[in-house]
Amino acid sequence: xxxxxxxxKKSLAYAVLVAVAAIYLYPFVIQIATSFKTDVEASNDAxxxxxxxxxxxxWKRMFGLTEDSSVPFTTWLGNSLFVTVVVTAGxxxxxxxxxxxxxRLRFRGRGFLFAALLAVMSxxxxxxxxxxxxxxSYLGIYDTYAAMILPxxxxxxGVFIMKQFFDSVPLSIEEAARIDGAGIFRTFWSIVLPxxxxxxxxxxxxxxxxxxxxxxxxxxxTQSDNHKTLVTGLASLVSGQLGAGQQFxxxxxxxLLTTIPVAILFFVFQxxxxxxxxxGGVKG
Amino acid sequence: MSAxxxxxxxxxxxxxxxxxxxxxxxxxxxxxxLGVFLFIPIVMALYVSLTNWNGNGSPFAxxxxxxxxxxxxxxxxxxxxxxxxxxxxxxxxxxxxxVLLVVPIQTATSFLxxxxxxxxxxxxxxxxxxxxxxxxxxSSIAISVVFLVLFxxxxxVNSLLKLVGIDGPQWFNDARGIFHLGGGEAxxxxxxxxxxxxxxxxxxxxxxxxCVIVILAVWTTTGTFMLMFxxxxxxxxxxxxxxxxxxxxxxxxxxxxxxxPMLRPTFFLVITLGLIGTWQVFDQIYVMGKGQPGGTTxxxxxxxxxxxxxxxxxxxxxxxxFVVFVIIILLTWFQRWLMSEERTERSRLRRAQRAAAPGGxx
Numbered sequence: 001x002x003x004x005x006x007x008x009k010k011s012l013a014y015a016v017l018v019a020v021a022a023i024y025l026y027p028f029v030i031q032i033a034t035s036f037k038t039d040v041e042a043s044n045d046a047x048x049x050x051x052x053x054x055x056x057x058x059w060k061r062m063f064g065l066t067e068d069s070s071v072p073f074t075t076w077l078g079n080s081l082f083v084t085v086v087v088t089a090g091x092x093x094x095x096x097x098x099x100x101x102x103x104r105l106r107f108r109g110r111g112f113l114f115a116a117l118l119a120v121m122s123x124x125x126x127x128x129x130x131x132x133x134x135x136x137s138y139l140g141i142y143d144t145y146a147a148m149i150l151p152x153x154x155x156x157x158g159v160f161i162m163k164q165f166f167d168s169v170p171l172s173i174e175e176a177a178r179i180d181g182a183g184i185f186r187t188f189w190s191i192v193l194p195x196x197x198x199x200x201x202x203x204x205x206x207x208x209x210x211x212x213x214x215x216x217x218x219x220x221x222t223q224s225d226n227h228k229t230l231v232t233g234l235a236s237l238v239s240g241q242l243g244a245g246q247q248f249x250x251x252x253x254x255x256l257l258t259t260i261p262v263a264i265l266f267f268v269f270q271x272x273x274x275x276x277x278x279x280g281g282v283k284g
Numbered sequence: 285m286s287a288x289x290x291x292x293x294x295x296x297x298x299x300x301x302x303x304x305x306x307x308x309x310x311x312x313x314x315x316x317x318l319g320v321f322l323f324i325p326i327v328m329a330l331y332v333s334l335t336n337w338n339g340n341g342s343p344f345a346x347x348x349x350x351x352x353x354x355x356x357x358x359x360x361x362x363x364x365x366x367x368x369x370x371x372x373x374x375x376x377x378x379x380x381x382x383v384l385l386v387v388p389i390q391t392a393t394s395f396l397x398x399x400x401x402x403x404x405x406x407x408x409x410x411x412x413x414x415x416x417x418x419x420x421x422x423s424s425i426a427i428s429v430v431f432l433v434l435f436x437x438x439x440x441v442n443s444l445l446k447l448v449g450i451d452g453p454q455w456f457n458d459a460r461g462i463f464h465l466g467g468g469e470a471x472x473x474x475x476x477x478x479x480x481x482x483x484x485x486x487x488x489x490x491x492x493x494x495c496v497i498v499i500l501a502v503w504t505t506t507g508t509f510m511l512m513f514x515x516x517x518x519x520x521x522x523x524x525x526x527x528x529x530x531x532x533x534x535x536x537x538x539x540x541x542x543x544x545p546m547l548r549p550t551f552f553l554v555i556t557l558g559l560i561g562t563w564q565v566f567d568q569i570y571v572m573g574k575g576q577p578g579g580t581t582x583x584x585x586x587x588x589x590x591x592x593x594x595x596x597x598x599x600x601x602x603x604x605x606f607v608v609f610v611i612i613i614l615l616t617w618f619q620r621w622l623m624s625e626e627r628t629e630r631s632r633l634r635r636a637q638r639a640a641a642p643g644g645x646x
Binding site: 005010013014016017020021023024025027028030031034043044046047094095097098100101102105106107108109110113117120122123124125126127128129130131132133134135138150151153154156159184185188209212213215216219220231232234235238239246248251252254255256258259262263266267270273 | 307310313405411416425432439444566593601605617
């Protein structure tokens with residue numbers, strides 16, 4: 001006699017899950033629908049899931065296809081892409097270099113560096129807004145790409161992830177290479193990094209997500225519209241800095257555009273997101 | 285390490301000498317970037333918090349723009365009567381309510397969701413997992429914008445409420461604390477002042493506007509925490525389940541006396557991560573009203589930004605940032621300590637079990 005779950009229990013579990021899933025997904029559905037509504041319909045009939053009439057006005061405006069170009073979305077999109085790609089590339093390279101050194105290379109001060117790294121990881125980002133602004137102004141790079149990119153190009157959490165990964169890889173292969181006379185950087189570049197592909201993928205995804213979604217840092221290091229990203233641009237749009245009115249379709253469309261790249265990444269590489277969030281959770 | 289240092293050939297670096305050079309070269313970008321954009325700036329901000337810099341000229345030049353004022357920016361937050369303390373205390377008060385609501389609700393919700401999703405008989409578990417986790421990977425600004433539109437006066441939420449005959453509030457204009465929704469005057473006991481705020485104000489609860497941010501926070505974070513609970517549940521030994529089934533324990537008893545106690549470390553983790561996160565709330569506030577209505581959505585983190593970049597009182601803003609800094613660092617250290625305690629406790633238990641095992645089998 002096998003123990004089976006009673007029907008009422010199954011139904012209850014499904015009912016709970018479906019209800020909660022609806023609450024979690026509904027805002028995204030409404031978001032898509034609203035971005036295709038007219039301003040009037042978005043205000044008068046917020047609930048409808050099928051826009052009537054379908055209006056692409058918001059999307060045309062975002063991609064500069066109308067005369068009204070007061071909202072430079074394409075510039076913001078370009079900035080987001082540029083900054084994200086450079087930051088991600090930088091992090092993948094520099095984080096794995098440092099992570100490898102902290103895991104493998106024996107040098108005086110390594111223990112201290114690692115302790116400092118752990119300390120840095122507990123520094124809250126919101127407390128760094130004023131410090132970053134001070135330094136960026138002091139260096140005279142306020143409101144430049146340098147100010148946006150340089151401070152983000154290495155991150156402590158990424159170094160930590162890479163160090164943990166290298167700690168878990170057996171030494172023997174590298175040692176064989178070293179005995180064959182390969183230099184340290186050579187060994188790292190052509191033997192260690194190719195083996196680290198899973199960790200590098202996780203790091204790439206987390207870096208992309210982190211710098212694409214970054215807000216506070218860009219808020220205090222830039223000012224002009226030319227240096228806005230989708231995220232800071234969106235924030236200024238809803239703060240009413242760019243034209244009056246509710247413009248719900250435009251706001252929802254812009255929010256959707258900001259969400260899409262990370263959403264695609266998430267659905268393709270879900271496993272790595274989960275891994276990364278667990279690493280972050282048990283750090284220290 | 286010391287042995288290898290002795291073996292090193294004098295004059296030539298040898299392999300370990302090269303390793304030391306490589307070690308510093310490999311970590312140089314990390315050291316430079318964190319030094320220039322983290323350590324030194326913190327010291328700079330610490331100095332600025334001792335001045336009254338107004339954003340003009342260099343903060344380090346002294347003069348009228350950046351006079352050294354000692355600890356005055358800090359005392360004006362806690363001991364000096366005045367507008368600054370009043371606003372700062374209001375922000376602490378707001379953030380306190382925010383923590384008090386968000387942490388228990390997100391912990392309970394994520395645990396319950398994990399409990400349901402963990403049922404083996406369910407089909408489509410990965411779909412539900414994905415649906416619940418998705419909000420937490422998207423941009424906090426984008427999500428806040430969506431909620432801004434959802435909770436607009438004629439938005440989705442009020443339209444839904446209207447369907448069931450409720451006249452929804454003007455969410456983002458409603459400064460009333462939820463414990464004062466009934467209206468009324470402060471009774472005599474509540475007129476006493478503590479740190480520049482009356483007891484009546486301290487106990488008003490989060491404003492209606494703040495509640496929207498609470499809902500948003502719970503909605504975005506439960507997915508992550510649910511995954512942590514799920515991972516821990518899947519690590520629970522199967523024998524415990526079997527033993528419980530054999531003993532005829534009811535599901536409720538099993539939950540109360542077996543599952544929850546065994547997940548204690550995960551509860552600690554989720555609660556402390558929640559505490560750390562809720563004191564850092566910033567993006568959501570920036571989008572949803574910047575402290576309005578009536579200062580009821582101000583948090584210390586946001587106020588510190590506003591005091592600096594809007595009111596141009598950088599010294600005072602930096603001082604607030606350091607208070608936030610200290611709160612969060614203390615919470616983080618507390619969490620790390622708790623986790624390491626838990627780990628040693630568990631390995632001690634495991635060792636004890638192993639030692640007892642042969643005797644138990646006999």
